Amino acid sequence: MLPRGLKSIILLVVLLLISLGVYLSPLRVHVPYDLLPSVAMGPITHLVLFQFKEDASSSAVRDATARMLQLKDNCVHPTSGTPYIVSAKGGKDNSPEGLQGGITHAFVVEFSSASDRDYYVKEDPVHMAFVKSIEGLVTKAVVVDFADGIY
Template sequence: MSITHIVLFQFKAGTDTKVIKDTCDRMIGLKEDCVHPTSNKPYIKASSGGADNSIEGIQNGITHAFVVEFFSAEDRDYYVREDPRHKAFVQSLNGVIEKAQVIDFMNGVFDKL
C-alpha cells in the first residue's frame, strides 16, 4: 500500500527568494535524484509542492508544502533512514528552515498501526 509523506516548511525570516526557490526545486527534484540501491531506479511515485496560498489564516507560520508519494512503507523508510541524496538535502536545510513538520499516512487508514 502506498504511503503519502507530507512535508511542511517555514523558511527563516529574511531568506533570499533565490534560496527558497532553489530549496523547493531540490525538494521536488528528489523524485528523480533518489535511486534505490537494489533496483538502481527512482523509487518515489510522485512529488508535488508549492508556496502557501490559503485564505484561512491558520498556517501557523508554514509557508511551503510538499506531498511525496511512495509505492510502499519500505521505500519511505529507506528514503528517511538511509537515502544519501535525501540525507544531504536535509543537511542543506540548516540555517534556512525555521520550522519543518512531517506527517505520513496510508489512504483510508485512520487507526494507528
C-alpha cells in the first residue's frame, strides 16, 4: 500500500504526462495527405497555369481568360444551386525572372473544401465545357492544388 501523499504525487505526474501528450500530439503526428478527410483540409487553393499557343489571337486569349474568371459566378453547386467558388483571380505573366517555362497566364481559384474542388474538376458541366473550349488555344496547362499549411 502506497502512502496517501505518494498516491497524489503519482496521480498528478500521470495527469501532467497525459496533458503534455495531448498538447504536443498535433506537433508530432504526420498524417499523409491522402488519408486526411477533405473537411479536415479546409480551403483548397487551385493554381492553374496556361501556355497559350503562339498563334492564338490576342482576342481569343482575352476571351478565354475572361471566361476562366467568370467560372467563379457560372459554376453552381449541384445541391444548393449557388456559386461555390470562393474566389478567382488571374492574369498574364509579368515575372522578370525568366523561369516561366513557357507559361503565359496564371490563375488562382479558391474552394471552401476538397469536395467542392473535386466536383469542379471531375463533374461540373460548366467547367468541363470551358476546358473543352480552350483545347485548341492552349499548348500546356499545369494545375497544382494545396491546402494551406499541409506539407
